[in-house]
Amino acid sequence: MSTSSLTRSLRRARDGVGVAGTGRPPDARPRRVLTPRTLTMLALVLPSIILVLLLNAYPVLYAGVQSIRDGDLISVGDFVGFANYESVLSDPVFWQAARFTLVFTLVGVFGSWAMGMSLALLLRRRIPAGNVFKVLLLLPWVVPVVVSATSWNWLVATPQSPLPILAEALGFGRVLFLANPLLAQITVCVFKVWISFPFMMMMMGAALASVDNNVYEAARVDGASGAQLLRTMTLPLTAKSTYISWILMTIFCVNDFPTVFLLTGGGPVDSTQTLVVQAYRTVFLDFETGPGVAIAFLMTIVLVVISVVLYRRVRKVEIE
């Protein structure tokens, strides 16, 4: 079988059709018409919609007002235009935090996805005590982050902690996992991957469970290797779930406050400070709500852009 015919077969199999299938998804959607009945239904749900909008829109609008004023935790302050944004964007500490937020998010999303996907594939096979493993692997996600951060602190914080002792025994000398800026960044990122991979494992496990095994068998009959199965079957068939999990994990990582704050507090010397930690410190330790909320708004804009791009990928996958 030639490579092109194998690819065609795989695509047909992926589209979930039999021998006579067209491979095209159904595209005929019923047209919506604003009938009196529909209008009545809309009118009935309108109060709920207004309520939800008020509940969600009011805090955002109020935060927007705070970001263009020089207030504090008690008063909203005077109007200062975009001075808070200018001040934040010209602050090197903001850009340092933005850089680390980017690294933290990339490592958190793709590290946890790679680990979660690998474990989901592994646990798809029948292995002894598989369910026990699944429960154990979920623990990092289930355990409150306060507990896991304390545990990690115990593991790495002092020279008498287990990991520094191990590192010294292996000849690496006295390793300061949290005191050295670079090592602290690595430790925080690894911690993030550790607490996040169970979520990815569940998401990808659910996605894999929805794939019909016959599809794989058909591909194997067509001579596909394991790597080809992964590249041309597993990844495309789980693409929708993958993109959704990336969107969610990106939001989780960018907004993740406790992971960083509990382990390092953003130190040493701001090296592990993310934007959400900076926003918190600005508002609640410096009592400067304007710049702090401005940081949060900038984060939101970036998150929305990333989410829209990834969501478009999801829709593209749906169409394909």
Add this chain to the structure above:
Amino acid sequence: MSQRASTAALTRRGFLTAAGGVAAASALAACSGGGSGGGGGGGGADTLKFWNMPWGGTAFNPLDKEITEAYEPADGLPSAVYQEIQWANFTQTFSSAVASNTGPAVSSGGGTQAFLFESQGKIAYADNLLESWKENGLYDDFLPGLIDTMKVEGGYAAVPYNLDMRVMWYNTTLLEQAGVEPPTDWPSYMAAAEALKAIDVYAFGVGAGSGSFTGSHIMTSFMINNGGGLFNADHEPDCVTDRNIEAMEFVLEMVAKGYVDPGSVTYTSDNVQTQWGDRRFGMGWDGAGLASNVGGDVAAELVVNSPLTGPHGDQGALHFPNNIMMYTNTPSQEGSEAFLTYYYQNMARLWTERTGIGLPPLKSIAETPEFQADPNAVKIIEEWQPISKTWAAPGSDALFLGVTDVDGTPAMSTFTQTVLSGAATAEEALTTLQQALEG
């Protein structure tokens, strides 16, 4: 078919009309305002809210509540209701409550909280209260200089409640093992540190990690010990001075010589106590409760050292006169003052029953046999309290709003971590701090 639809449409219209009427009535009712809306702040007409923090161990708040609820107001004055407020997010808790007029009438809180709210016009000055205390003896019972730390331009923002001190501790066993005497000045401190290093023990035990602000307190303590500090007499940041540079160079020398645990930059309070407990810290800086917090066999080996003398003959350290404040939002200002008078006359049990609260502000409590049984606490009151100053040093004694820029702020944390990691010279670190405070 058409008839059914018509009937249904009529029903829907009727329903929508009724719903619209209800919604309009609700909106009108909501917009009418006035009346009794917005109440609840400071307590109802018959009660005033007293919010207190968990200043000690598990025994503190139950006893504190018992004292509060035993208050029997005079006729016409409100009784007091007690509320414990956790330290977690306490700033948000107080700010949102005060802003919405649902806060307490009387409370303790962060050491600089009163000055923040005073600047917002939310604090009822304690001048009349203190004046009345001159007559009943309470005023003269305060330790020297304490009340003055509460005075701002408009009056006394609060009343001193308990003292949080930063003092020098050492481990007697480790110093004996190293063959050195407790230091008395900076050169002997450096010499003792060298001797401790020889037995693989650190001599500058502090923590500057997440939630641990002791490191920044100790940096400031060293500046004050050298006659310096962070603010001038005009309450403006004045960090880059010769005395401050000299003090930070001393700390940097200890860092460079390996007398400071490199992990200190990110040590939490727990990590610091672990290092004391593991006998990795032979000397260090902490609050008055260090020995009891460390616990175990090591606790008996920990002793408070006498204040060090700086190279120019100065003595000094940083302390935090925690306080109780009264708010303008109260059911009765007279009631707030009457309750506080009762509270201060009856709060001695918080110390004599060893609830774990900080050092007492009153001489009468410090003189009790129960308090005198703790030699470390007595030493702190006798030797450290008289030489200690607030964040406002060296410019003034009284606290002011500007100290909120340095009390547990990111700028101070970054400065402290910079020094403890030896990442900059003293002048560079202080200049960066100055710029941050001015910004």
